[in-house]
Amino acid sequence: MDQNTRNDLLQLFRGKLNSAMTYYLETCTRCGICTEACHVYASTGQVKHISVYRHEIVRRIHKKYFKARGKIWPSVGEAKELNETALEELYESAYSCTGCRRCMVYCPFGIDTQMIMSIAKLLLIGAHSEPEILTMLADTSIEKGKSLDLFKESFMEGIKKLEKDVVKKWKMEAGETAIPMDVEGADLLFVALAGAHSIIPTAAVFNAAGEHWTLSFFEAVNFGAFVGDPTRTQLILDRILNEAKRLKVKEVCICECGTAFRVMKQLAADQPFKVSSITEVHARYIKSGRIKLDPSKFNGPVTYHDPCQIARNAGVFDEPRYILEHLTNDFREMSPEPKYNWCCGGGGGLVALGEETLDFRMKSARVKADQIKATGATTVVTACENCHTQLNSLNEHYNLGTTVKFLSSMVADALIQ
Amino acid sequence: MDALYNFVLIYMVYFSVAVFLVGTTLRLVKIFRTPKQATSLQIYPEKRAKWLGAIYDTFLFPSARKHKPVLWVFLILFHACLLLLIIGHLELFEEFKIFQLIPHEVFLGNGFLGLIFCITLLYFLFRRLLSPVRELSVPEDYYILILLFLIAIFGSQMDWARSWYGYEEMVVGDYRTYLLSLLTLKPEVPYNVLIAGHSFMLVVHVFFANLFLIFFPFSQSMHSFLSLPMNKLRRG
Numbered sequence: 001m002d003q004n005t006r007n008d009l010l011q012l013f014r015g016k017l018n019s020a021m022t023y024y025l026e027t028c029t030r031c032g033i034c035t036e037a038c039h040v041y042a043s044t045g046q047v048k049h050i051s052v053y054r055h056e057i058v059r060r061i062h063k064k065y066f067k068a069r070g071k072i073w074p075s076v077g078e079a080k081e082l083n084e085t086a087l088e089e090l091y092e093s094a095y096s097c098t099g100c101r102r103c104m105v106y107c108p109f110g111i112d113t114q115m116i117m118s119i120a121k122l123l124l125i126g127a128h129s130e131p132e133i134l135t136m137l138a139d140t141s142i143e144k145g146k147s148l149d150l151f152k153e154s155f156m157e158g159i160k161k162l163e164k165d166v167v168k169k170w171k172m173e174a175g176e177t178a179i180p181m182d183v184e185g186a187d188l189l190f191v192a193l194a195g196a197h198s199i200i201p202t203a204a205v206f207n208a209a210g211e212h213w214t215l216s217f218f219e220a221v222n223f224g225a226f227v228g229d230p231t232r233t234q235l236i237l238d239r240i241l242n243e244a245k246r247l248k249v250k251e252v253c254i255c256e257c258g259t260a261f262r263v264m265k266q267l268a269a270d271q272p273f274k275v276s277s278i279t280e281v282h283a284r285y286i287k288s289g290r291i292k293l294d295p296s297k298f299n300g301p302v303t304y305h306d307p308c309q310i311a312r313n314a315g316v317f318d319e320p321r322y323i324l325e326h327l328t329n330d331f332r333e334m335s336p337e338p339k340y341n342w343c344c345g346g347g348g349g350l351v352a353l354g355e356e357t358l359d360f361r362m363k364s365a366r367v368k369a370d371q372i373k374a375t376g377a378t379t380v381v382t383a384c385e386n387c388h389t390q391l392n393s394l395n396e397h398y399n400l401g402t403t404v405k406f407l408s409s410m411v412a413d414a415l416i417q
Numbered sequence: 418m419d420a421l422y423n424f425v426l427i428y429m430v431y432f433s434v435a436v437f438l439v440g441t442t443l444r445l446v447k448i449f450r451t452p453k454q455a456t457s458l459q460i461y462p463e464k465r466a467k468w469l470g471a472i473y474d475t476f477l478f479p480s481a482r483k484h485k486p487v488l489w490v491f492l493i494l495f496h497a498c499l500l501l502l503i504i505g506h507l508e509l510f511e512e513f514k515i516f517q518l519i520p521h522e523v524f525l526g527n528g529f530l531g532l533i534f535c536i537t538l539l540y541f542l543f544r545r546l547l548s549p550v551r552e553l554s555v556p557e558d559y560y561i562l563i564l565l566f567l568i569a570i571f572g573s574q575m576d577w578a579r580s581w582y583g584y585e586e587m588v589v590g591d592y593r594t595y596l597l598s599l600l601t602l603k604p605e606v607p608y609n610v611l612i613a614g615h616s617f618m619l620v621v622h623v624f625f626a627n628l629f630l631i632f633f634p635f636s637q638s639m640h641s642f643l644s645l646p647m648n649k650l651r652r653g
Contacts, residue, residue: 018455023650047548104460106480110652112651339461
């Protein structure tokens with residue numbers, strides 16, 4: 001690595017050193033309390049997957065270039081040069097961490113591994129060593145935001161074709177639009193994923209609840225966050241923020257996508273609208289009697305997988321359980337408790353990387369499979385697209401014999417007309 | 418020999434205390450002046466008493482108690498002893514009424530504080546020699562623990578000599594003379610300290626303490642100051 005590249009990368013590193021990051025880099029005593037926190041270590045037993053081991057890969061570069069003793073006495077902290085080998089270590093560390101933040105619950109100081117890994121991801125972007133597919137997907141999303149007029153008509157035509165499937169789930173009065181779009185003054189803007197499965201059931205539930213809603217032109221998923229690029233993350237988010245402001249909605253509701261929800265909740269805190277997850281909105285409809293559900297639609301024991309970005313990292317614990325109370329009489333909680341729920345192993349962009357990460361994802365999430373198996377459930381419910389994909393793969397790989405379902409689909413299937 | 422004693426007990430003390438105070442202050446000012454994190458780093462489920470929760474997390478280490486109970490016992494003992502030893506050293510300057518609310522002899526603990534402190538340090542040290550903590554450790558982790566152990570063992574031996582074996586040399590009055598002379602910038606090492614048979618223990622104790630103070634602002638020992646704001650970030 002030449003000196004100019006290194007300087008550029010160190011400039012990126014410096015840009016990440018806010019107060020929280022400095023606490024995290026300065027404080028760790030390597031006590032090892034976080035040892036059992038990471039699902040990858042718990043499943044594989046490889047020390048390189050212990051949270052603090054991941055931190056140290058970044059921390060050693062920090063010591064080398066940002067601390068005096070990295071120059072005076074580098075060996076005492078094993079300060080390390082930023083070079084090609086370091087980049088390889090950073091890649092392995094960053095893209096084997098799903099950003100579930102389970103280790104943060106264990107750490108006596110509350111060190112956020114996901115945040116430290118954001119330095120690793122940014123350095124990889126700077127060195128053009130990040131997974132290209134994630135950057136390409138992020139750029140496609142950004143491009144879509146820039147040229148809405150070009151695809152608006154074809155998108156609306158495509159959505160029109162889905163309306164008959166929505167009506168199959170919830171019959172509507174003549175003249176009513178099953179999937180409203182571009183509605184100024186709507187109460188709620190729903191941001192779905194690219195795919196009919198994300199739109200049809202939710203549209204049926206909105207219509208059943210008599211919601212004054214409109215569908216966003218943009219997909220919720222934020223590939224910028226997966227690849228750890230703050231600029232791209234913001235640009236992707238801005239498309240939705242601008243649309244919400246243009247339509248003057250009171251609430252932005254994010255579909256079953258953990259990262260999209262957390263990013264929106266965090267970065268849109270001061271906007272003139274409320275941010276909710278679809279799970280929170282469905283629970284609200286049930287509580288206020290706007291929708292009624294038929295629990296006899298589903299048989300057999302049911303368990304719920306808390307998506308890390310929605311539960312531990314955004315606080316939506318009670319709502320899915322409240323909804324499930326109305327969908328099943330045999331709900332089985334995973335052990336030990338929701339706060340300590342194992343990550344499915346698919347977060348942090350790993351599922352988006354597809355086949356490339358499949359083997360690692362299966363090996364690294366053995367503890368998740370065991371956790372599901374221990375419940376004896378025949379249906380695993382979740383509220384995140386990534387988790388759903390990963391749980392399906394785990395189901396197949398470990399012969400769990402379960403059916404993996406989206407919570408929102410179950411709500412739509414159980415609607416009482 | 419006197420020159421060596423004077424160097425360690427006077428000049429090096431001034432230097433290390435200056436590095437400790439200035440270094441720690443500058444580092445904290447620098448850290449606290451860096452831009453704040455714009456987004457929440459909170460972990461859920463949310464608890465209402467956020468500051469109280471952060472104080473609880475900082476001083477009682479509930480996560481350690483839950484996940485590594487044996488380590489937690491040693492952590493609590495270590496930190497409790499450290500606090501009491503600091504109070505004990507403050508009482509070597511002069512008696513504080515507030516510390517005498519529970520009447521006790523100076524130096525605190527009748528020798529047992531140092532003993533427990535040394536045992537906890539040995540536990541931390543040997544724990545680091547076992548996998549997987551061994552693979553997670555870097556030289557500074559051992560350096561700090563060994564340094565603290567050396568400070569504690571030599572300091573404790575002086576205490577044990579007085580408390581358990583009735584030595585009457587190097588008593589509290591001698592330390593008070595020495596420490597107050599440092600504080601009033603009229604440094605003097607009392608004659609009793611220089612001629613005592615085990616005076617080298619004081620010199621070694623102070624020497625290692627000096628090394629620790631010099632290293633403190635640049636080490637993970639800064640968690641003494643940063644643990645509370647970090648735990649507050651987690652509590653939201």
